[in-house]
Amino acid sequence: MTRRMADPAFRDDQMSRIHEPQVSAINALCDRLMEELPGYSVPYIAPHYGASTAVILALSSNPGPQAGGATGSGMLSRENNDGSAARMGDIYETVGLTDDQVVPWNAYPWHVHETHPNGLPNRLIDDGLDALKRLLDLHPNIQSIVAHGGDAHRSVRQLVSKKRFGEYADARGLKTWNTRHTSNRAFILREPEKSIALEGVCEVYREAMVHAGLKPITALKVDLPAPMTGPELRAAARDELLPLLPGAVEAEARIRDYVHALPPQRSQRLLVELLSRDLIS
16 A cells, blocks of 8 residues: 555554654654754654664655655655655565565755755765764664665765775675665656666665565566657657746756656667757758
8 A cells, every 4th residue: 555644544653653663763863863953853764664674775865745844744654645655665565575674764864855855965965974874873684775866876875985984884784776766756757768767766676685685576577668769759858848847947957857867778869869950950
């Protein structure tokens, strides 16, 4: 099931259990982080996760509105009422990853989504590293970190760098993977590109599971339609972007996010198509 946090009874039950043994250590850390930065909330880890037994850390950017916002659940959960959480739940089900094997976290765990909706500045990525290291200290079973999106990619790159915690990561056998964010914005794609992108995230989790000693569900072989031609790519980009461009102020950022979210092969074909039209016309 997904989006169960939309049900007040389920949400209240989860919140009432945030100090259960499987999440007591990580949620005590959340309390300490809020004490250290007054005025900023840190969503708890929903107790349907078994953080104490987790071997994989799913790292994203910063808590979204459905986790840390005024109307959010107050928890990180694949059951939150948004597309990103639902997509994450679908990925876990596809690869056979259970809640007692994975735990979510953010590169910057404090809720700042309203002031940084399009990504974190470097200083916040740096500020979040200490909290990430403290989380890892509390959960020695974690062997794999799957980083979703650019902010998380920068976070794990710093984490394993020699200047920060590289020796620590090597000593405990940590391995990191970079993959696409699960947000709706990252999946503004037509088929077959959307299916290819989703399977790419699933394959990353399969690799992370194997490294952590788990046996993933293997991918089903599916015959995907042929990739779109250059003109079809251009038309698709126009159709998908126009509804998302509220004005010139945000247009460049939205286009940049769109291009960043494209699978490499599709972005390369789109670039070739645009350059060809420009140079030949």
